Amino acid sequence: MNYFVIGYYALLIGASCLAAFYGRRSIFMLLFSLTLVSFVVGIVGGESALWTITLCAGALALSAGTAYAFREFLVNISGRETAKALKTAPLTAAFGMFVIFTYAVMGIFAPVIAPHGEAEVISSAFAPPDDTMLLGADQLGRDMFSRIIYGARNTVGLALCATLLAFFMGAFAGLLAATKGGNLDQVMGRIADVIMSIPSLIFALLLLSIFGTNLIVLVIIVAIIYSPRVFRLTRAVAGNIVVMDYIEAARLRGEGDLYLIRKEILPNSTAPLIAEFGLEFCFVFLLIAGLSFLGLGIQPPTADWGSMVRENATLISFGEITPLIPAGAIALLTVAVNFVVDWMLWRSAGLKE
Structure with missing residues (x-):
């Protein structure tokens, strides 16, 4: 057992105890349930499974933080009635609005964001990612990242x-x-x-x-x-x-x-x-x-x-x-x-x- 596994369980158990001590029942149930699930998954899948759980939890935390920040941004730039409605929006709705906003920016400013044209052949077929192609090339040698933007x-x-x-x-x-x-x-x-x-x-x-x-x-x-x-x-x-x-x-x-x-x-x-x-x-x-x-x-x-x-x-x-x-x-x-x-x-x- 390495330091990552020890630190992983120590962090979950410590956070669960703190949530229980301060009466945060919902947070305690979430953290301790994650501890139990991680214990079972760790036995079956080993350290790699715990890394997967950590990455997923980190992605969820990042998404929640982004949604919260974007909701507060919308509240601050909106009128009184709209801001009042937005304050009641759950984080899932705020995350959805952030994704829609991101897609809108991609669509409107596609020629500015994309490094290459959508039909421009710049490499060989299925070329791997490099400095000029973030996601590599498609079957004709076109930049996949640029085509996703377009x-x-x-x-x-x-x-x-x-x-x-x-x-x-x-x-x-x-x-x-x-x-x-x-x-x-x-x-x-x-x-x-x-x-x-x-x-x-x-x-x-x-x-x-x-x-x-x-x-x-x-x-x-x-x-x-x-x-x-x-x-x-x-x-x-x-x-x-x-x-x-x-x-x-x-x-x-x-x-x-x-x-x-x-x-x-x-x-x-x-x-x-x-x-x-x-x-x-x-x-x-x-x-x-x-x-x-x-x-x-x-x-x-x-x-x-x-x-x-x-x-x-x-x-x-x-x-x-x-x-x-x-x-x-x-x-x-x-x-x-x-x-x-x-x-x-x-x-x-x-x-x-």
Whole structure:
């Protein structure tokens, strides 16, 4: 047993005793549970397993510290009402906002951050990392790090455009159906049912095979596939609002449907719709990445995380983790958006008091 193992257990047990002495029950349970788990894992996996636990704990601590600092930064630069809301945000939501902010900076300033062009061939195929290539080269000799940076602009930007279009189509149709009612509501509902009954990936592959893989076509097809989900939620939320007395009073004043949608219904259904926007973005983002992985999404030489996983999958056979980096970027953004959406749903559900 070396000094690392002794210091590891001494630190955990000492911290557990201090937490118990000062009455920090939750911290004590966390630390002592980690001690017991480490004891079992250390017996089975040895010192290397303890190093893995240490690195994971360090990564979690770094993430928590970053999330706390970023939340305090947002509180200090925000207005009074926004700052009050942000102070109640859990660290998971703050971490999600930090990740989203980081991806936004990567996408907007990609030409400045990336050391090379997204299609620039600078080395041989699958060249190892060096001073000019942080993550090595891909199958054509292009810088992987630069292509990941540009992938934030292309993959996330395209998903955002498709989500905005799907949200506009679905939300407008849902608000109109709830306001008009009658046959229009029934027809729109049946059309949404038909589209939602078809698996999204199969539907997208079929339409892209027919109409081609142009970026505009891809955005329109993805928006059509996911707009019924937005329609359903908007119709349900707006349906509870149109029966209110103030809507009836507005109708008696002679207000038109567009006025009711813009001034009465939409302002009172903003919170769940914003949360739904985050969820829709995750679905659209994963669908576009999946289509690119299958070869029918964003086409080469444009950098895209889904296609980068496919193009460099050969490296996994040689023990390289380079193809997992774009896959990890996809997973990280999806988890981050879900963290923020969970907090927004918690607030909109009235559970904050």
